[in-house]
Amino acid sequence: xxxxxxxxxxxxxxxxxxxxxxxxxxxxELLDGCKxxxxxxxxxxxxxxxxxxxxxxxxxxxxxxxxxxxxxxxxQILRIAVTxxxxxxxxxxxxxxxxxTAEVMEETAICYVEKNGFRDLLTHNADIAVKLLARxxxxxxxxxxxxxxxxxxxxxVRFVKFLLTLxxxxxxxxxxxxxxxxxxxxxxIAQAIGATVETxxxxxxxxxxxxxISEEQKRVIIRNSExxxxxxxxxx
Amino acid sequence: xxxxxxxxxxxxxxxxxxxxxxxxxxxxELLDGCKxxxxxxxxxxxxxxxxxxxxxxxxxxxxxxxxxxxxxxxxQILRIAVTxxxxxxxxxxxxxxxxxTAEVMEETAICYVEKNGFRDLLTHNADIAVKLLARxxxxxxxxxxxxxxxxxxxxxVRFVKFLLTLxxxxxxxxxxxxxxxxxxxxxxIAQAIGATVETxxxxxxxxxxxxxISEEQKRVIIRNSExxxxxxxxxx
DNA sequence: CGCTATTTTGACCACGTTCAACCGCTGTGG
DNA sequence: CCACAGCGGTTGAACGTGGTCAAAATAGCG
Numbered sequence: 001x002x003x004x005x006x007x008x009x010x011x012x013x014x015x016x017x018x019x020x021x022x023x024x025x026x027x028x029e030l031l032d033g034c035k036x037x038x039x040x041x042x043x044x045x046x047x048x049x050x051x052x053x054x055x056x057x058x059x060x061x062x063x064x065x066x067x068x069x070x071x072x073x074x075x076q077i078l079r080i081a082v083t084x085x086x087x088x089x090x091x092x093x094x095x096x097x098x099x100x101t102a103e104v105m106e107e108t109a110i111c112y113v114e115k116n117g118f119r120d121l122l123t124h125n126a127d128i129a130v131k132l133l134a135r136x137x138x139x140x141x142x143x144x145x146x147x148x149x150x151x152x153x154x155x156x157v158r159f160v161k162f163l164l165t166l167x168x169x170x171x172x173x174x175x176x177x178x179x180x181x182x183x184x185x186x187x188x189i190a191q192a193i194g195a196t197v198e199t200x201x202x203x204x205x206x207x208x209x210x211x212x213i214s215e216e217q218k219r220v221i222i223r224n225s226e227x228x229x230x231x232x233x234x235x236x
Numbered sequence: 237x238x239x240x241x242x243x244x245x246x247x248x249x250x251x252x253x254x255x256x257x258x259x260x261x262x263x264x265e266l267l268d269g270c271k272x273x274x275x276x277x278x279x280x281x282x283x284x285x286x287x288x289x290x291x292x293x294x295x296x297x298x299x300x301x302x303x304x305x306x307x308x309x310x311x312q313i314l315r316i317a318v319t320x321x322x323x324x325x326x327x328x329x330x331x332x333x334x335x336x337t338a339e340v341m342e343e344t345a346i347c348y349v350e351k352n353g354f355r356d357l358l359t360h361n362a363d364i365a366v367k368l369l370a371r372x373x374x375x376x377x378x379x380x381x382x383x384x385x386x387x388x389x390x391x392x393v394r395f396v397k398f399l400l401t402l403x404x405x406x407x408x409x410x411x412x413x414x415x416x417x418x419x420x421x422x423x424x425i426a427q428a429i430g431a432t433v434e435t436x437x438x439x440x441x442x443x444x445x446x447x448x449i450s451e452e453q454k455r456v457i458i459r460n461s462e463x464x465x466x467x468x469x470x471x472x
Numbered sequence: 473c474g475c476t477a478t479t480t481t482g483a484c485c486a487c488g489t490t491c492a493a494c495c496g497c498t499g500t501g502g
Numbered sequence: 503c504c505a506c507a508g509c510g511g512t513t514g515a516a517c518g519t520g521g522t523c524a525a526a527a528t529a530g531c532g
Contacts, residue, residue: 068380070388070389089373091373092373093370094373099377100380122362124362126359126360129362129365130355130359130365132369133369133372136369137326137327137330138330140375144314144379147430148304148306150386150430151312154519185479186478187478187479194383195521196520196521197478198480199520201480201481432490434489435487435488435489437511438513440511440512
């Protein structure tokens with residue numbers, strides 16, 4: 001990681017999609033005082049599961065996968081954080097170590113705020129606290145949704161749902177198809193849907209053969225998203 | 237449900253284990269002004285998944301199962317709420333309907349606070365907001381833990397882990413064994429571990445035969461919790 | 473160009489589901 | 503009073519999804 005030239009949060013291009021979107025001039029100044037900004041490259045780890053939590057991270061740009069590791073070393077990707085997202089907040093108020101590992105997937109710029117500084121900011125500004133509450137709530141919703149899927153849906157359906165959420169976050173529409181602007185290995189796909197690499201490969205092959213999807217320069221193209229949507233309903 | 241005699245939160249026996257444990261006299265008075273208390277019996281539903289969220293619920297006593305229902309009607313028990321727990325808070329800040337159903341398992345007393353009243357309370361008292369943030373964080377932790385288990389652990393291990401969390405919440409030690417002070421049908425066990433009734437039955441039978449557990453008046457007794465703990469590690 | 477990591481395919485196996493039948497208990501109506 | 507339906511629990515047998523293991527093809531990289 002490398003430090004980059006500091007810039008007031010006031011001028012940050014991604015301010016509008018953060019929890020500080022409605023913060024006052026004064027609060028922004030406080031934030032400027034305690035933040036540092038860093039750049040990371042693919043493969044670098046921002047923090048490891050189990051290590052003590054020192055502060056909170058705000059993503060300015062890039063893509064970061066957040067995953068948990070089971071006792072026997074298997075990894076489960078919980079979400080892929082992007083611009084405007086927060087990381088490390090779920091442990092901030094529990095005095096517990098980090099509960100997942102954050103690994104950079106694509107050139108990323110992250111702002112870091114030391115935890116006490118952020119806590120001060122919170123206690124003086126309930127609006128930010130409420131914004132954070134909303135973020136946490138959304139995370140709970142999706143975590144529980146994920147649990148429900150893992151319990152009752154087939155791998156196939158989970159795979160389809162994953163493709164569709166990717167479309168929502170990273171989809172670019174061109175020539176009647178959705179190009180997913182994100183680089184994923186088969187292993188990462190497997191870890192995201194809770195399956196083995198082999199089944200991820202098989203699903204990709206099958207869906208490619210059926211013509212629902214295709215691949216160009218290692219990126220997935222969704223060719224028939226209606227079909228995919230119908231697959232999530234029919235169960236099979 | 238039936239309304240019960242109102243009592244100031246100041247004198248509530250479960251105040252100490254709620255998010256208001258450190259609230260000021262003044263805040264407690266505000267709370268008194270906007271809360272109503274109700275009693276529910278087994279089988280009654282406090283709120284349904286999908287219905288609009290009107291307020292937030294604080295449990296004074298009793299046991300309530302919170303579950304989500306999949307499209308094809310299967311239910312997944314996410315947690316069992318007890319004294320001091322909050323319900324409905326995860327949707328409070330997202331303007332979304334309830335994302336789960338709350339069904340009473342045992343005679344329960346619940347305090348209800350209308351959402352605007354609660355929001356006001358929050359914005360004027362960051363301490364309460366931070367307490368709530370901590371609760372939400374804990375919920376995220378366990379939801380993600382659950383997802384990891386569902387993805388990579390066998391039903392057997394999930395079953396054992398479930399027994400052990402029950403022991404933590406409802407266990408009473410007597411005569412060298414842990415009596416679980418909670419009434420659960422096989423179906424409820426199945427819904428909690430993400431399995432079918434049949435497998436829940438089979439696991440219960442097997443564990444009974446092995447002597448790890450037993451049953452008395454429809455309640456589970458854990459006879460060998462060390463053995464159970466070792467089972468979670470060995471994987472099988 | 474060789475070496476390693478990733479992807480792909482095939483064969484086999486097992487865990488857990490599904491389906492079906494049966495038991496014991498409780499409540500209900502003729 | 504007994505018959506019978508209904509529900510929760512229990513067990514057995516068969517099936518299928520998805521994991522495991524092994525081996526080959528391909529891509530990436532010094």
